[in-house]
Amino acid sequence: MLSLHDYSEGVRIALIAIRANKMRSVLTTLGIVIGVVVVTLMATVIEGLGAALDKSISSLGTDVYYISKWDWFSGEWWKARNRKDITVEQAEELRERLLLAEAVVPVVNSWQRTFKYKNRSVKGNLNGTVPEYEITSGVVPEEGRFFNEYESNAGRPVCIIGHDVADNLFEREDPIGKTIKISGYSYRVIGVFEKEGDFLGTAMFSKDTQAFIPLENFLKLFGTNRSIDIHVKMRDGVDKEDGKAEMIGVFRKIRAVPPGEENDFGINTQDFLKQVFDGVVSTIGVVGFLITSLSLLVGGVGIMNIMFVSVKERTKEIGTRKALGATRSSILFQFLIEAATICMLGGLLGLAISWPLSLIIDEVLPSSMPLWVVILSLSISVAVGLISGIIPAFTAAKMNPVDALRYE
Amino acid sequence: MALIHIKDVVKTYDMGAELVHALSGVTIDIQANEYVAIMGPSGSGKSTLMNVIGCLDTPTSGLYEFGGENVGDLDDNQLAEIRNRKIGFVFQTFNLLPRSTALHNVELPLIYAGVPSHERRERAEKALTDVGLGDRMLHKPNELSGGQRQRVAVARALVNNPSIILADEPTGNLDSRTGVEIMQLFSELHAQGNTLILVTHEEEIAEHAHRILRLFDGKVASDEVVANPLTYASQM
Numbered sequence: 001m002l003s004l005h006d007y008s009e010g011v012r013i014a015l016i017a018i019r020a021n022k023m024r025s026v027l028t029t030l031g032i033v034i035g036v037v038v039v040t041l042m043a044t045v046i047e048g049l050g051a052a053l054d055k056s057i058s059s060l061g062t063d064v065y066y067i068s069k070w071d072w073f074s075g076e077w078w079k080a081r082n083r084k085d086i087t088v089e090q091a092e093e094l095r096e097r098l099l100l101a102e103a104v105v106p107v108v109n110s111w112q113r114t115f116k117y118k119n120r121s122v123k124g125n126l127n128g129t130v131p132e133y134e135i136t137s138g139v140v141p142e143e144g145r146f147f148n149e150y151e152s153n154a155g156r157p158v159c160i161i162g163h164d165v166a167d168n169l170f171e172r173e174d175p176i177g178k179t180i181k182i183s184g185y186s187y188r189v190i191g192v193f194e195k196e197g198d199f200l201g202t203a204m205f206s207k208d209t210q211a212f213i214p215l216e217n218f219l220k221l222f223g224t225n226r227s228i229d230i231h232v233k234m235r236d237g238v239d240k241e242d243g244k245a246e247m248i249g250v251f252r253k254i255r256a257v258p259p260g261e262e263n264d265f266g267i268n269t270q271d272f273l274k275q276v277f278d279g280v281v282s283t284i285g286v287v288g289f290l291i292t293s294l295s296l297l298v299g300g301v302g303i304m305n306i307m308f309v310s311v312k313e314r315t316k317e318i319g320t321r322k323a324l325g326a327t328r329s330s331i332l333f334q335f336l337i338e339a340a341t342i343c344m345l346g347g348l349l350g351l352a353i354s355w356p357l358s359l360i361i362d363e364v365l366p367s368s369m370p371l372w373v374v375i376l377s378l379s380i381s382v383a384v385g386l387i388s389g390i391i392p393a394f395t396a397a398k399m400n401p402v403d404a405l406r407y408e
Numbered sequence: 409m410a411l412i413h414i415k416d417v418v419k420t421y422d423m424g425a426e427l428v429h430a431l432s433g434v435t436i437d438i439q440a441n442e443y444v445a446i447m448g449p450s451g452s453g454k455s456t457l458m459n460v461i462g463c464l465d466t467p468t469s470g471l472y473e474f475g476g477e478n479v480g481d482l483d484d485n486q487l488a489e490i491r492n493r494k495i496g497f498v499f500q501t502f503n504l505l506p507r508s509t510a511l512h513n514v515e516l517p518l519i520y521a522g523v524p525s526h527e528r529r530e531r532a533e534k535a536l537t538d539v540g541l542g543d544r545m546l547h548k549p550n551e552l553s554g555g556q557r558q559r560v561a562v563a564r565a566l567v568n569n570p571s572i573i574l575a576d577e578p579t580g581n582l583d584s585r586t587g588v589e590i591m592q593l594f595s596e597l598h599a600q601g602n603t604l605i606l607v608t609h610e611e612e613i614a615e616h617a618h619r620i621l622r623l624f625d626g627k628v629a630s631d632e633v634v635a636n637p638l639t640y641a642s643q644m
Contacts, residue, residue, distance in 0.1 A: 009519050020507055316503065320499075320505070322464075322488065323462070323464060323497045323499075323503075324492065324516050324520060324564070325492020325493070325568075326488065326520050327484070327520070328484060329485075401464045402464050
């Protein structure tokens, strides 16, 4: 019933009407503009977070378990307080007895140590570990190298530092071969890790601000009276669950946990990042959804209002069109198109605003505005136009031609 | 058979407190290629009669046949189609779309008739040329004089080759000189075989027609043939 002619005439009339009332149209679309800006920026941020998550996950290594006294992100930290410390000896024993693991790496750390070079200093975490750390972390130094078996066993005073530590201490100098002081002890820098960035305050997991020294050296100088972490990476091709079951079984025996009792240690994986991510995304999503819905609602009411005005203003035109043969549906369609076009322009305006903003976000959080969001937000704009235009358009369509013609 | 056959048509408006009888039993036949003026003082029902003839309104009771078709049986869309294809309206206030060019205004009925755009343009251009506005096609109404605007409206009325042209006080908003020009245009259209119905309250305008129907209180008071209709020549 509706022909292409109706459509092109509808668009034409809409553009003429909008051009005649530029300011009014722009103000009317404000709600739509805000809605589109929010929805696109939200999606951009979520996309950026997703990319950051992927990066963090890869920095943690995919099939690596982190055995610790603590459960990461467990709400019941007090349970873990009473657990016995995990010791280097337990780690050694685990390494000897696990068949499915490729690497079992003890990591002992100490927070907030001072790294100093000449007159510059920074604070960061100090870790003592073994050469296999390269396997479990999946990260190779960007410059230099990790320490080798010999340096490890001998407890040589060598260190690999994170990217931020190197930047802060050395600025333009090449750190390799330089000697820095860690809590007063001298270490030769033999490697620098590549930059990882941090994800949502997970800087504690990022190696950027940390330094790594041989475990033997750490134990000698900084003591052993703390619980260590054990990083376990399974062999390629090993079923994750099998590997995990073996690891838990063996470690329970080492720790002498009686059958039927809970583990007295935490098994952590990178999955927690996923949980943090999901939490953040759903928060952003809910807030964004509320703001978007609200602004679209306000926008929709604005459009409805302006369409009523538009219909009223053009009562005589509607009468004339009816006299010339316009059917109810042509008139209905004309005003629907007008409402949809105004909203579409609002959507485009919103995109024009959010595009540069997304480039700013990109600076902080590498991301890009996904195409589907552009399409989605334009579709939502048009839908809002159609929904809020329908009542005014009906009013126009069912006008009596005689009354409409007589209207002044 | 008459082109327009109106028998005992009554049109009553419910004004809430009272019923207003705008037409109380009108019977008329109008043949193809007639030139009829409908006259009467205000409140006589001439506008209502014009709305009924133009299918803008339907009678409360009585029979209205247009080209043999009972208009009372038609639904809204069919009425719109009759207005589109069979009737060309010329209004006192021109009723042009202010922001569209003369050409687009004339194309409007063809758009609603579903005529493809190139043909639409051709026919609209021809209609404008026929009324002497071949050089004003891309002007908007506010760039045209009153007489030119009414010519655009006439071109719009003609463009879809209607069975009748229905003009409601077509000279009411024009000065007398321009009014005469428009009446001359109507005489030419009539001479070319068109059927014209003119609603007016001005005697000298009505005398251009070949037949004058006078309404009074919603009834036909007189129906006379004009012996010597005014023509352009007779006014020179």
